Amino acid sequence: MKTIKLLVALFVVAIAIPAQAQNADEVLASYFENTGGMDNWKNLQATKMSASINQGGMEIPVTMINTKEGKSIVFADFQGQKIVIMAFDGENVWSTNQMTMQAEKLPQESADNAKLQANDFPDPFLGYKEKGYTVEYVGTETKDGTETHKIKLVQEPIKVNGVEEQAITYYYFETENNVPIMTESSAGGQTMTNTMSDYEEVDGLYFPFSMTVQGGIPLTIKSVELNPEIDATIFEMPAAADKN
């Protein structure tokens, strides 16, 4: 019996070694396979995530909806007020001004950049070649104390404060399971690091239920709904309401 265990252990060691010689496509294929299968990801039409942000002892519920068409909205429902943190209807990016609580458009540059990302649902790596992105396997790196595969994703150039720049995101896939646990990107000289953990299954697909976004704000996902019914008008910027 001990012999068998030992053999198994040695076998594990033996297969663990060639895993180092990875390339980006192998990591990505394994990622999609381990998180529900490429076809299932491709068939996904929309997601609705209910999350919460803890601010000063208050739990603020946040909803995030993303669709395959590229429309998206993130909003908080709080004290009877719906505060849109960011919404994209395919043309405009808008949000709620927290002084007036009215919707306002964000700069055209944000809308232009959002349009470039419209084909990134549910994952920019899905069909990245057809989208004209490039992907490069950079090497292994220790992130969050664990070994990761570092993969560089280059998307269409974006504009930041009027100047065009490369859109590069580095993804770190934990070598043990090939799911991303961290991303790093920079725009206008500002670097942003997001982390992902607590992956859980939802109808066959795996999503991270705990994230830090915007460079460190913790976001806890309470539930994920796949292909929810969505009122299409939710993404549209409302006309100015009564300002009394």
Place this chain on the structure above:
Amino acid sequence: MKKTILAVLALCAVTSSSFAQDIVLKGKELFGDMKARHIGPALMSGRIIDIENHPTNARILYIGTAGGGIWKSNNGGATFTPIFDEHAQSIGVVALDPSDPDNTVWAGTGEIWTRNSVSVGDGLYKSTDAGTTWKKMGFDNSERIASIEINPKNPEEIYVGVMGALWNDSEERGVYKTTDGGITWNKILYVGPSTGAADVLMDPNDPTILYASMWEFRRTGWGFNSGGETSALYKSIDSGATWNKIQTGFPAGKLGRIGIAIAPSDTNILYAVLETEDPEKNGLWKSTNAGQSWEHLNNDFGLTVRPFYFSRITIDPKDPDVIVKGGLTGSISRDGGKTFQNMGNQHSDIHDVVFDIHNSDILYSATDGGLYRSWNGGVTLEMTEDLPLSQFYHISVDDAEPYNVYGGLQDNGSWYGPSSSPGGVEARDWNRVGGGDGFRVLKHKTKPIIYSEPQGAAAVWRYNTEIDKVTDIKPVPENDEELRFNWNTPLALSEFKEDRIYIGSQYVHKSEDMGKNWVKISPDLTTNDPAKQDKESGGLSKDKSGAETHTTIFTIAESPVDQNVIWVGTDDGNIQVTKNGGKSWDNVTANLVGIPKNTWVYHIEASVHGKGTAYAVFDGHTSGDMQPYAMKTTDYGKTWTNIITDDVKAFARNIQEDYKNENLLFLGTEFGLYITIDGGKNWSHFTNEMPPVAVHFIDMQKKTNDIVMGTHGRGVIILDDISNLREISDDILQKDVHFFSSKEAVMKESGGFGGTSTETQFVGRNPSSVAQITYYLKKRHTFGKMKMEIQDMEGNLVAKLTPGKSKGINIVNWNYQGKAPKVAGGKTISFPFAPRAKAGMYKVVMTKGKKTYEHTFEIKNDPKSTTTDTERAQQREALSNLSEGMENLAYLVYNIEEYKKVAQNVLKQNGAVKQAQDVANKLESLRAELVVTTGDMYVQEAEDELREKMTNLFNDMSTSYDAPSKAQLKNITTYKSQLKEGQDTFEKLQQKEIAKFLKYLTKNEMTPPTLLSKEDYLKS
């Protein structure tokens, strides 16, 4: 058969023990969330070597610094971000690929202005993402790279000028070329192992034309030489295949360092600055025929001063007659070099100047004291205030709360500043306590006295900060004897006698009266080797700054356990120790097995763990030996044990022991901080927000357990509270989860209005002032739920926290806040601040998958608080009372809104139904008294209603550290009675209008509102 089983068991044993060893974690895997904290300062900044601007985007600027890495600005130099924090911090050159300047950046490491304190580089790097990530492109042994020239028509063709090693011969120098983008390199110009490339230029109009200046130079611990037969200026017109000297007109004999420049607007015009055997012919030369012949223009001071330190020439891109030359002040000519004027006031020692690409009135200047920008062609200069590049030679700390950090800087005097300050550590927090270059700065234990010194102990200042009085207490030599003080002269204080101070020349001098009177307590403890006492250092240009004074004492340490035990280390390799306060000295140098002879004894740390115990760190880099050396003795130096392993990748200067755990040591090296938790058997490179910057000195603050580092290029960097590292053992590393005994959590009642800094000024981060829950995870948590709660000892939820998921040490902050009450909805947001938890014991409950881990810890009130326990109890009671009212209000408003919604639906669907209209109207007018129903969140806001009044009162009390006032308590009663009125009104409505409306609904088979219970509502 039996044998087989035994063999298998043996194998298993081997396997499992080797598994156990695998868990001896290193680096990032061990340190997890522990992060270094940078407090600058940036107000004096530090030396900058090279400025590179983008050829088409004037907003983008890169700077290469002497010891602080590469920084990038996206806003024309207003603010900068460090972009080279994982690599050698000493930079020689930064270059953008002219055909892809948005993305491709090259960096050559190793400073090229070769002063005594210069740091080292480790090769060439390339970035293809505008500096976010870098790849090594060779030249590991180049030490310093001066030039990178890229063919604008072919980015694969690149020339690199390698200056090479400063302290030894090396063949990795000269001019190199690649034609495959840096995969392979050919050495295309090499003249000898002591001569490197000082400047390589490509004609911007014709990439086949190259210029290269070769420089013979050498530094030792005791001297410097610039110049020789092999220094020369070369030109190639065939892409580097052949090279010819272009020196027509230059004087015969040896040449020194040559700086060259090509006028961008007319590439036949060249300028060169020369160092020759004929002082008349030094300075600026000009060629108008691309180097065929040269004319001498000028040998003014500004053009000949210290060529090894200043030889950069910059030509206005739009006007070949406007020339700037680096120097003590920087010189600018507007007549093609005939005459020069000094640049405007800025920090002295200008190493590089760059003109804005569009407007030559704008220029940037790299100095020993940071980056300056001019808007009027160099006449007036303003300093960039965002670059914490300060180069400390030494630091120390005091016992104040918060403690102060004292230290001296390269060309920037001596300073002290707090380790934390309201709003962060900013420029105004720092105080100047010495001029010149600054070195050791020490605070008297109890008196308002600070000792400081400039280079070579030209003075030793005793500064009384209370009366702002400075006294020079430098020991006066007896009988006109010459004292040899090192550039970086050791000063030391005593743990036993607070007025005692030591200083080292070739002797140890001791004073018992704060420097008023000194006695020599040793003979000459150095080798006193006359060969190392050269006073005519410099080579072609004499350079007598005192920087090369050698055969001196460099470190003095009085044992913290026995004042009669004093350790001394000298720059020429001696360790001497006395056990009787200096009556006799033992030279224990011969016992240092494995340390090359005469290796600089950079630091001795007298241990608190034993009278005869000490650590010594040796630095051989000034003789070309880049190995780290550190040894430990426990028997007064009779025997020594090597405590360095292959883990340490750079030469070392300093060591700091932990005063509690003898096996915990911190090593300051040329490439950053190393930590051992097993007495030097394994070392881990600490890299969490800690760049591989030269760490010149480390001190430990014993109250806070902070490791404080004086770095030579990134200012003061602090590793807050290392006490967790004391606890780490193999047993802990085997556990899935281990909570460290948390550091004392004190709810400090301080908190002013913060600082005065603007966005363009550097502000150092403060340490965490909240409770920190620290634990070790054996494995990174990626799949499944992981949650953390703070509970009171009865298991009631106090706060929900987001746990860290990293493998290694995780630190979770809790700001002591509990839950805030639920607040009613309205037209605006009314945000309550959750009150602080009560002092006492709490539990951390962490669930990870199916397992639960618990840890208890205590939070305490601020011992400096003026609030009594009774007052705190009153505050808690008042808050709880008001909080109950706020939640009752929230539930009432919820009920109102739910009925109103249904009523409005009926009105929408069935038209004017009286019952619905009555309900809607009455509910809305009640609601309008309870919460704000109009206006905005700014200057159009409505008058406060009950909700807003309650929240405001709640916040006034919850953010206060004091008991509620009588008026506040009265207001609680008032608001609660107003709430009661609202509840009564609602109850009446329920009996009458709402009852009628419900009947209507039943009759019409319509659904009444489904209301949550109050308990469920508060949870929702």
